[in-house]
Amino acid sequence: MQRHKRRIVTALSATTASLLLALPLTAAPAHAASHDPIVFVHGISSSASSWDDWVADFEADGYSSSELFAWSYDWTKSNATTAQQLAAEVKSVLAQTGASKVDIVVHSMGALGGRYYLKNLGGTSYVDHFVSVAGVNHGTSVASLCGWLYTSCKEMQTGSAFLTALNSxxxxxGSVAYAAYWSDCDEAIDPDTSAELSGATNVDVGCVSHTDMNNDHGVYEQVHDFLS
Incomplete structure (x- = not known):
């Protein structure tokens, strides 16, 4: 009798094991695909809304709105002041998202505050990718038109003390991945190649106007691929 019971139990155990093995494996709950949060930094005489097209593009390509931060600041101030405010913004983004690093995407004069943050304020510890789009990285002759009005614009002038120190x-x-996208018909950057960065992936995107550089979809696709 006992032997018969043992045979039944053994048979049931074997059947149960077979059924369990036949069941599809259930993976742990999948989290939504995560990315480094992106902090977008606009240029002179602009605002966070200048990134609306790219924010929509990133969302269409799988980023959540909680990973995209188009940031506004007082562009009339020194780019060193902007860099300090950017440092606070990055810390806030990291605290909100729980991420360890951000990607920074800048346009035009925004490159100066962003690069100052990386070079002088410890930003390389918190930034994974830095993307300069039509950045005034080595100055522009056009800045002479507004240099007498705003400190920020004076700092964009070719050969300014600010740029000399920044580019020394x-x-x-750091270990940040850098890319600089520039146009060969940029009416605001003179010369056009001033937008390049030594040591970065430098990309001539062709003839795209300065104001269209950070909403052009073709440029967006290249930036997206670089961040990926």
């Missing part, structure tokens, strides 16, 4: 030594410090 390594232009792409």
């Amino acid at each position: 030594g390594d232009e792409t410090p």
Whole structure:
């Protein structure tokens, strides 16, 4: 009798094991695909809304709205002041998202505050990718038109003390991945190649106007691929 019971139990155990093995494996709950949060920095005489098209593009390509931060600041101030405010913004984004690093995407004069943050304020510890789009990285003759009005614009003038210090030594410090996208018909950057960065992935996107550089979809696709 006992032997018969043992045979039944053994048979049931074997059947149960077979059924369990036949069941599809259930993976742990999947989290939504995560990315480094992106902090977008606009240029002179602009605002966070200048990134609306790209924010929509990133969302269409799988980013959540909680990973995209188009940031506004007082563009009339020194780019060193902007860099300090950017440092606070990055810390806030990291606290909100729980991420360890952000990606920074800048346009035009926004490159100066962003690069100052990386070079002088410890930003390389918190930034994974830095993307300069039509950045005034080595100055522009056009800045002479507004240099007498705003400190920020004076700092964009070719050969300014601000740019000389910013570009001394390594232009792409730390382990950050750098890219600079520039147009060969940029009416605001003179010369056009001033937008390049030594040590970065420098990309001539062709003839795209300065104001269209950060909403052009073709440029967006290249930036998206770089961040990916």
